[in-house]
Each structure stands twice: as structure tokens, then as C-alpha cells.
Amino acid sequence: MTVHVTPPSSSAAVASPAVVVSNLRRAYGNRVVIDRLNLRIERGEFVALLGESGCGKTTLLRALAGLDPVQGGRIAAPRRPAVVFQEHRLLPWDSLWRNVSLGLQVPDARERAADALAEVGLGDRLDDWPRNLSGGQAQRVALARALVQQPRAFCCWTNRSLLSMR
Amino acid sequence: MIVWLGVGEAEKIFLVALGVTFPIYINTTLGIRQVDPKLIELGRVQGLGQLELIRRIVLPGALPSILTGVRYALATAWLALVIAETIGAQSGLGFLAMDAREFLRTDVIVLTIVIYALIGVAADAIARLLERRLLAWHPNYGGGR
Numbered sequence: 001m002t003v004h005v006t007p008p009s010s011s012a013a014v015a016s017p018a019v020v021v022s023n024l025r026r027a028y029g030n031r032v033v034i035d036r037l038n039l040r041i042e043r044g045e046f047v048a049l050l051g052e053s054g055c056g057k058t059t060l061l062r063a064l065a066g067l068d069p070v071q072g073g074r075i076a077a078p079r080r081p082a083v084v085f086q087e088h089r090l091l092p093w094d095s096l097w098r099n100v101s102l103g104l105q106v107p108d109a110r111e112r113a114a115d116a117l118a119e120v121g122l123g124d125r126l127d128d129w130p131r132n133l134s135g136g137q138a139q140r141v142a143l144a145r146a147l148v149q150q151p152r153a154f155c156c157w158t159n160r161s162l163l164s165m166r
Numbered sequence: 167m168i169v170w171l172g173v174g175e176a177e178k179i180f181l182v183a184l185g186v187t188f189p190i191y192i193n194t195t196l197g198i199r200q201v202d203p204k205l206i207e208l209g210r211v212q213g214l215g216q217l218e219l220i221r222r223i224v225l226p227g228a229l230p231s232i233l234t235g236v237r238y239a240l241a242t243a244w245l246a247l248v249i250a251e252t253i254g255a256q257s258g259l260g261f262l263a264m265d266a267r268e269f270l271r272t273d274v275i276v277l278t279i280v281i282y283a284l285i286g287v288a289a290d291a292i293a294r295l296l297e298r299r300l301l302a303w304h305p306n307y308g309g310g311r
Contacts (some may be wrong), residue, residue, distance in 0.1 A: 067207060080213055089208045093226040093303040102222065103212030129303050145212070 018043045018078065018153055019064065025072030026059050033059050037073070058086070058157065065155045082151035088138035090130035090145075097126040100145045116144035178250035185246035186239035193235025197228030230301060237293040244286050 019041040026034040033056040041047050049057045062068040063075060065083045090099050100113035110126075117123050120140035130138060146154065171177040201224050209219045251260025259278050266274035301307035 065211065067211070080211075083211045085204070085208070087204070089204055091205060091208075091223065091226070093229075094222075102209070103214050103218075131303070131305055149212075 016043075017041060018045070020076045021060075021064070021073065023073035024060070024063060024070070024075065026056070026063065026068065027071065034063075061155045061157060064153075078152040080149075080151070081153035081155050082146035082149045084139075084142050084146045084154075084156040086157035088130075088135075088142040090133075090138055090141055092130055095127045095129065096122065096133075096141055099130065099141060100148055102145060104148060112148055113144070116148040117141065119147065120144045173253070178247065181246045181250045182243045185242040189239040189242060190232070190235040193231045193238070194228060197231025197235075198224055200231065201227035230297075230304060230307065233293070233297050233300065236296070237290065240289045240293055241286075244282075244289060248282060 017040050019039065021037060021039040024034055024037040024039075025032070037060065039047075039060075049060065051057055059068065063070060064077050065081055066077075066079075067083075090096075091102070094102070096117060097110055097113040100116050101109035104112060106112060114123060114126055117126060120143055122137060122140060122144070125133075125137075130141070133141065143156075146156070171180055205223050205227065206219065209223045214222060248260065251258055252264060253260075255261040255264070259281060263275055263278040266272075266278070297307050
């Protein structure tokens with residue numbers, strides 16, 4: 001697996017790192033996918049994991065997001081990172097704003113969701129169903145759902161379609 | 167059960183309850199089992215508590231199956247009710263039919279059968295309306311655009 005790290009912006013390096021992974025190990029049965037992986041991500045840093053399919057990108061992200069029990073090694077990461085999954089995983093029975101505000105414990109959830117949806121360019125679709133969205137739009141709603149949590153860390157599976165909107 | 171509860175309202179209610187419990191129970195468990203585990207995982211990631219997880223993800227996900235159970239249960243309930251009404255009743259539709267049989271009043275018997283049928287159709291229509299309302303999000307139920 002290759003890990004491409006973009007250099008951190010000027011002031012970020014001073015603070016303590018946001019994520020530290022040391023000697024991470026993960027095996028599925030006898031197949032060791034991640035072996036003694038060390039990774040350090042500074043605050044404000046943007047890291048992209050690239051590699052062929054099956055090389056362990058998802059495994060590492062799942063571990064960082066706390067979705068996978070740690071088999072060996074140690075992970076120090078913010079307790080609740082926001083996650084954008086590979087698939088959009090929108091709840092088909094909830095309108096877009098209800099999807100975006102899922103798990104948001106504030107009284108003005110709808111306004112916050114509206115802001116987040118406007119940020120991804122879907123501000124006029126608050127009460128629409130997810131099934132009326134295109135694939136890329138659904139991914140953007142999933143992104144809004146993660147942004148609205150104002151996370152300290154961000155785990156994001158992606159493909160070119162999501163990156164294309166940046 | 168008829169021996170225990172006697173021939174009266176209690177026995178009818180029991181028979182109907184027995185008829186509806188299992189279709190609803192079995193379909194509800196099936197529905198919960200079929201909820202997409204990826205959505206459950208999403209709920210966890212978004213920090214939902216156990217109750218919120220059930221309310222926002224498990225129940226809506228299981229709803230199509232639950233409503234199928236309700237619809238099936240309505241048919242069973244109706245069947246059970248007709249039987250209970252006919253065996254031991256001192257008044258009501260079943261009594262009317264049995265009484266008419268005694269006096270060879272074919273017209274009354276046909277009338278009771280028609281009334282039974284109408285109520286049955288109405289009950290099913292209500293169940294279908296519930297499906298259309300509650301599952302409006304579902305492309306296969308809500309008559310999606």
C-alpha cells in the first residue's frame with residue numbers, strides 16, 4: 001500500500017498530531033492485510049490512501065473510524081470521526097434534511113442540515129427523497145451528513161465522482 | 167379454549183388474538199433481520215443511541231414486512247371472527263345467519279355473506295392505504311415517480 005502525504009500547511013505541524021497509528025495489524029483468518037503499519041496525521045493535514053483493490057485501504061479506514069476491533073497495535077484518533085462510506089448509505093425512508101441531521105442533537109437541526117446541503121449545492125432539495133438523486137448527488141448528501149457533525153477527523157472512502165466536485 | 171373461556175365475547179377475542187399474533191410476529195422478526203447492516207453501522211457512526219437506532223433505522227427498515235404481516239393478520243382475524251361469530255353467538259351477524267338458516271331465509275343468509283365480504287374488502291383496503299402512506303418512500307409501494 002502506498003501512502004501519499006501532502007505536506008501540512010504552515011501552522012499545522014506545531015500542534016500534536018490528530019491521528020497516530022502504531023504497529024497496526026489486521027488479519028482476516030490467515031490472510032494478513034495490514035502488518036505493522038505506522039501512520040501519523042497532523043492536524044489540518046489531508047492524506048490520501050491509494051492502492052490496488054484488496055490492499056487494505058478500507059481496512060485501515062474502518063479501524064480509524066472505530067468500526068473494526070483492533071487486533072494488534074494502537075490507534076489514537078478522535079473519538080467520533082465523521083465517516084463518508086464508499087456507498088452513500090442514505091436512509092431511503094427519510095427526506096434529505098432528515099438524513100443529513102441523523103444523530104444531530106440540536107434543536108435547530110433542520111437549519112444546520114439546510115446549511116450543509118447548501119454547501120454541497122443541494123440547498124433546494126431539503127424535502128426530497130434520496131431515490132430522486134443521482135449517484136453523485138447522493139454522495140454529496142452523504143458528505144453533507146458528515147460535515148454537519150463538525151468533525152475533528154474525517155474518514156472518507158471515495159472515487160473520482162466525489163473528488164470531482166472539489 | 168372454548169371450554170375454558172365459555173361461549174361469549176372473551177372466547178371471540180381470544181380466537182382473533184391467536185389468529186393475528188403469529189403472522190405479525192413472524193413478519194416483524196423477518197423484517198428486522200432483513201434491515202441492511204450497513205445502515206445499522208451508519209447509525210452507530212452517527213452516534214445514535216440504542217433507542218434512536220431502533221426508531222430511525224430498524225423500525226422503518228422493517229416496516230414493509232411488518233405491514234405485510236398486518237395485512238395477512240387482518241385476513242386471519244376476519245376468518246377467525248366469522249367462525250367465532252357463527253359458533254356461539256346470541257346476537258350479531260353470525261347469529262343472524264344461523265337464525266336465517268333455521269327458518270330457511272336464503273335472502274338473509276346471502277345478505278350476511280355479502281356484508282362479511284364487504285367488511286373484509288374494506289379491511290384490506292385500509293391495510294393497503296396504510297402501506298401507501300407509510301411506505302411512500304419505497305419505490306415498489308408508494309407508486310414512485
